Amino acid sequence: MADLMRALPGTAPMDWMAVSSYGSGTKSSGVVRILKDLDTDISGRHVLIVEDIIDSGLTLSWIKSNLESRKPASVEICTLLRKPDVVKVDIPVKYVGFDIPNEFVVGYGLDYDEKYRNLRCVGTLAPHVYA
Ligand SMILES: O=P(O)(O)OC[C@H]1O[C@H](OP(=O)(O)OP(=O)(O)O)[C@H](O)[C@@H]1O
Numbered sequence: 001m002a003d004l005m006r007a008l009p010g011t012a013p014m015d016w017m018a019v020s021s022y023g024s025g026t027k028s029s030g031v032v033r034i035l036k037d038l039d040t041d042i043s044g045r046h047v048l049i050v051e052d053i054i055d056s057g058l059t060l061s062w063i064k065s066n067l068e069s070r071k072p073a074s075v076e077i078c079t080l081l082r083k084p085d086v087v088k089v090d091i092p093v094k095y096v097g098f099d100i101p102n103e104f105v106v107g108y109g110l111d112y113d114e115k116y117r118n119l120r121c122v123g124t125l126a127p128h129v130y131a
């Protein structure tokens with residue numbers, strides 16, 4: 001997020017939402033839990049959702065519907081990574097950093113069971129770690 005902000009030409013208010021559907025596994029539970037909601041009232045505002053990864057797309061689809069119910073002026077999506085072969089729902093994504101194969105990746109903020117977020121690069125997690 002800090003890298004993205006440094007690359008933006010102007011300033012934009014930011015807020016954070018924390019949701020979880022993977023827990024300690026490598027497959028979405030399909031149930032999205034809000035761990036922390038926005039502090040900002042987004043009604044009438046233009047919103048850009050910034051995601052780290054779109055895998056099945058279920059999390060983002062749920063977040064988008066949730067935010068749209070708060071009557072923003074618009075909602076667009078930006079994601080660093082997307083797995084096009086796995087996405088189960090049709091979500092229009094305005095900005096995609098990289099389309100990647102169907103492999104579980106970690107690093108640069110992405111975790112497996114709360115581990116490896118601190119890696120400075122993104123890498124494929126060796127399957128024997130979670131198999
Ligand atoms: O497209 P999907 O299949 O829904 O997966 C993408 C979501 O999974 C990850 O969150 P996760 O639920 O693992 O929470 P975490 O960031 O706390 O690990 C990631 O940060 C995305 O929000």
Ligand code: HPA
Pocket residue numbers: 022053054055103104105106110111112
């Ligand atoms: O490949 C992934 N890595 C880390 N977290 C994730 N959440 C969905 N897919 C992934």
